[in-house]
Amino acid sequence: MAVLNEEQEMLRDMAREWTVNESPVTEFRKVRASGEPEAFNRDAYATMAQMGWAGVIIPEEHGGSDFGFLSAGLVVEELGKTLTASPLVMNTVAASAIVLGGSDEQKARWLPRLASGEAIATLAVDEGPSHDPAKIETSVSDGKLSGTKAFVHEAHGADLFVVAAKDGLYLVEKGDGVALTTRKLTDQRSHADVTFDGAAAEKLANGGDNLLDDVLDRARVLTAAEMLGMAQQVFDDTLDYLKQRVQFNQVLASFQALQHRMADLFADLAQMRSAVEAGLQAVDAGFGVARAATIAKAEANRVMHTMANEGIQLHGGIGMTDEYDVGFYLKRARVLEQSFGSSSWLKDRFSKLSGY
Amino acid sequence: MATQIEPATQTDEDAFRAEVQQFLADNFPAELKGQSNALAGVDGPTNETPAQTKWREAVGARGWGTPTWPKEYGGGGLTKAQAKIIDQEFAKAGAYNPIGGMGVMMFGPTLLEYGNEAQKQEHIPPICRGEIRWCQGYSEPNAGSDLANLQTFAEDKGDHYLVNGQKTWTSGGQWADKCFAIVRTDKSDKHKGISFMLIDMDTPGVEVRPITMISGTSPFCETFFTDVKVPKENLVGEEGQGWTIGKRLLQHERTNISGGGSLARLMGQSLGDIAKKYQPTGADGELADAVLRDKIADFEIRWNSFLLTARRAMEESKAAGGVSEISSVLKKLGTKLSQERSELLIEIRGLQGLGWEGDGFSDGELGAVRAWLFGKATTIYGGSTEIQNNIIAKRVLGMLDHQ
Numbered sequence A: 001m002a003v004l005n006e007e008q009e010m011l012r013d014m015a016r017e018w019t020v021n022e023s024p025v026t027e028f029r030k031v032r033a034s035g036e037p038e039a040f041n042r043d044a045y046a047t048m049a050q051m052g053w054a055g056v057i058i059p060e061e062h063g064g065s066d067f068g069f070l071s072a073g074l075v076v077e078e079l080g081k082t083l084t085a086s087p088l089v090m091n092t093v094a095a096s097a098i099v100l101g102g103s104d105e106q107k108a109r110w111l112p113r114l115a116s117g118e119a120i121a122t123l124a125v126d127e128g129p130s131h132d133p134a135k136i137e138t139s140v141s142d143g144k145l146s147g148t149k150a151f152v153h154e155a156h157g158a159d160l161f162v163v164a165a166k167d168g169l170y171l172v173e174k175g176d177g178v179a180l181t182t183r184k185l186t187d188q189r190s191h192a193d194v195t196f197d198g199a200a201a202e203k204l205a206n207g208g209d210n211l212l213d214d215v216l217d218r219a220r221v222l223t224a225a226e227m228l229g230m231a232q233q234v235f236d237d238t239l240d241y242l243k244q245r246v247q248f249n250q251v252l253a254s255f256q257a258l259q260h261r262m263a264d265l266f267a268d269l270a271q272m273r274s275a276v277e278a279g280l281q282a283v284d285a286g287f288g289v290a291r292a293a294t295i296a297k298a299e300a301n302r303v304m305h306t307m308a309n310e311g312i313q314l315h316g317g318i319g320m321t322d323e324y325d326v327g328f329y330l331k332r333a334r335v336l337e338q339s340f341g342s343s344s345w346l347k348d349r350f351s352k353l354s355g356y
Numbered sequence B: 001m002a003t004q005i006e007p008a009t010q011t012d013e014d015a016f017r018a019e020v021q022q023f024l025a026d027n028f029p030a031e032l033k034g035q036s037n038a039l040a041g042v043d044g045p046t047n048e049t050p051a052q053t054k055w056r057e058a059v060g061a062r063g064w065g066t067p068t069w070p071k072e073y074g075g076g077g078l079t080k081a082q083a084k085i086i087d088q089e090f091a092k093a094g095a096y097n098p099i100g101g102m103g104v105m106m107f108g109p110t111l112l113e114y115g116n117e118a119q120k121q122e123h124i125p126p127i128c129r130g131e132i133r134w135c136q137g138y139s140e141p142n143a144g145s146d147l148a149n150l151q152t153f154a155e156d157k158g159d160h161y162l163v164n165g166q167k168t169w170t171s172g173g174q175w176a177d178k179c180f181a182i183v184r185t186d187k188s189d190k191h192k193g194i195s196f197m198l199i200d201m202d203t204p205g206v207e208v209r210p211i212t213m214i215s216g217t218s219p220f221c222e223t224f225f226t227d228v229k230v231p232k233e234n235l236v237g238e239e240g241q242g243w244t245i246g247k248r249l250l251q252h253e254r255t256n257i258s259g260g261g262s263l264a265r266l267m268g269q270s271l272g273d274i275a276k277k278y279q280p281t282g283a284d285g286e287l288a289d290a291v292l293r294d295k296i297a298d299f300e301i302r303w304n305s306f307l308l309t310a311r312r313a314m315e316e317s318k319a320a321g322g323v324s325e326i327s328s329v330l331k332k333l334g335t336k337l338s339q340e341r342s343e344l345l346i347e348i349r350g351l352q353g354l355g356w357e358g359d360g361f362s363d364g365e366l367g368a369v370r371a372w373l374f375g376k377a378t379t380i381y382g383g384s385t386e387i388q389n390n391i392i393a394k395r396v397l398g399m400l401d402h403q
């Protein structure tokens, strides 16, 4: 666990208390049951914003607390533990694009509203089902943006899209020229293909040539933080279960074969936590971000993948039931695993970054 | 099983092949071409179309759905070589075997071995005709891996037993006509107190409650028995022999889960071919994503060696006379590989491979997602992978129980 300052500890404790008491997995079940494509509870998100969570990476002058990504990650990790459905991750990532690349006017216009929860933003980059930011066809002429973005997370609740076009990132407001087609995935959260047809677009002109990569790295570390919370929770639940389930007149936890499995997962989880925290810290330090974010997401993918499978396997039959929560983690895990870099994409990027 | 005469010459085989071809021409409804047996599984209600009924009845009347089972009980009475010809010709014609389910996969072979004459006469023919659906009443809330800990009790009432208790995870319980169950007839001995009996699902006192699974369907149930009367003639084998019989049935189950049915169907569908539809390729048609390509090749190589292992094991166990502990190895390997395959399909398809519902996904894509989720159960049921490992270590390798 990274060394936290007092503010960060308070933030984490507050997030933990709120998610456990106000947003346990039963809240996610309600969201699922509602069948709304938006797939989050607006009141809950308003509360989260009131607690300052939507503005953690936004500068104070624009209504945020400027605590940084490690702090944002602490909150997101807690949300991941209880599968809290909200646009917080995507809103944070989209806000970071404006922080990095927006003009003073764009910042003043959007950041206070994104920090207060009054408006919600998301990021739209990929144009196919696999993450591939090198393959972008969306283009802009005369301030009009056209193209189709695939599987945009939290698209239904978004007032503002940060859209990757061939020549950079643009801000597009929902409305004329923006059409959503819902894509329902296993995680039962908000995803949509978004078609922009000559939608009014404003360029984020200040972020330099690496703006898209910088923003995607922020998406990678925050997604990894959500996965870290999920993995931790699956691990804790599985360990609890093994300690109480009796077969062959003894608790399952007493079987050495299972003890070793849990020991392996424990070690994996330690690696995942180090990688994720280092990714978040690198963003805050502004140094070695690409490499650290790649490692963070790659380790998150690897460990979460195994953790979800082992969680089900070690629960036995009840792990296969909808009544039990562990299946939800599996279904969310794979969606996140395929977002902002699959394992093979990340390994390729890591090799390139390392010069081989 | 009755002794069978091997066909002596190639001409016999050719003649039989011609007979199968003629049978298909006469009986297989063209509209069913390419379908799979919707009723063989345990995951759906019985709603046959008239064509499906016709096809099931035609195959059932010949006993060709259970080709090697003895003729006197409604099987085909055929040799393995002839059964293979049926398989091949059906496959060529795009015809499925309409006779299936737990009766064929596990209960039938077990009853043929342990049942008395009257039981075989009563129960085997309807299985061969695909008329009766069986479910498996083994697991209980506190008897999963430790199956012998089962507590459902059958009290001796003279001419019948009175059964009380609860089974769980009963696949297809809500659609089944009958249940083969292991129950306790003696509380003083964990293993020798178990008996194998057959219970009609519509007997008063049998109640089922479907359970929803992570894949969104409800293919299994909790099954409750309250003062259920089971006639004594439904006891298979002797009282107290249930553990032996029940374990033999599990070997058939494992063999089916790993090699026999579901996995074999996947043969020939190369992941590489699927990947080329979803992923960019280079000048020579090679997958551009080298890491993914490596993963697919790694998988396909191990998958091939699994199929070879399954075939070799089948041949060896045939020589040794029946299923054996190698079924544990096959079950463990086959289920793990098919899970890996589902995961790789997701990687190949990206988010398009994680669809839950909606027009944006093909039926094949959506089916693969549900199969991926359901497939997580294959390393749990039929004796989990951990239990197979225990069996291999202790019974095959003779490693001592140290705990």
Ligand SMILES: Cc1cc2nc3c(=O)[nH]c(=O)nc-3n(C[C@H](O)[C@H](O)[C@H](O)COP(=O)(O)OP(=O)(O)OC[C@H]3O[C@@H](n4cnc5c(N)ncnc54)[C@H](O)[C@@H]3O)c2cc1C
Pocket: A245, A247, A248, A252, A255, A257, A258, A313, A314, A315, A316, A317, A318, A320, B135, B136, B137, B138, B139, B140, B141, B143, B144, B145, B146, B168, B169, B170, B171, B172, B220, B377, B380, B381, B382, B383, B384, B385, B386, B387, B390
């Ligand atoms: C989809 C599905 C369909 C099923 N259909 C049927 C059916 O039709 N009829 C029926 O009777 N049952 C059925 N089952 C039940 C199945 O056989 C049991 O789930 C299985 O035996 C495991 O028992 P359990 O669920 O109680 O898990 P547990 O026995 O509680 O096991 C939990 C975990 O501990 C591990 N474990 C247990 N003991 C040991 C040990 N000694 N050493 C190491 N690891 C150990 C297990 O491998 C597992 O990973 C079905 C199950 C599923 C999921």
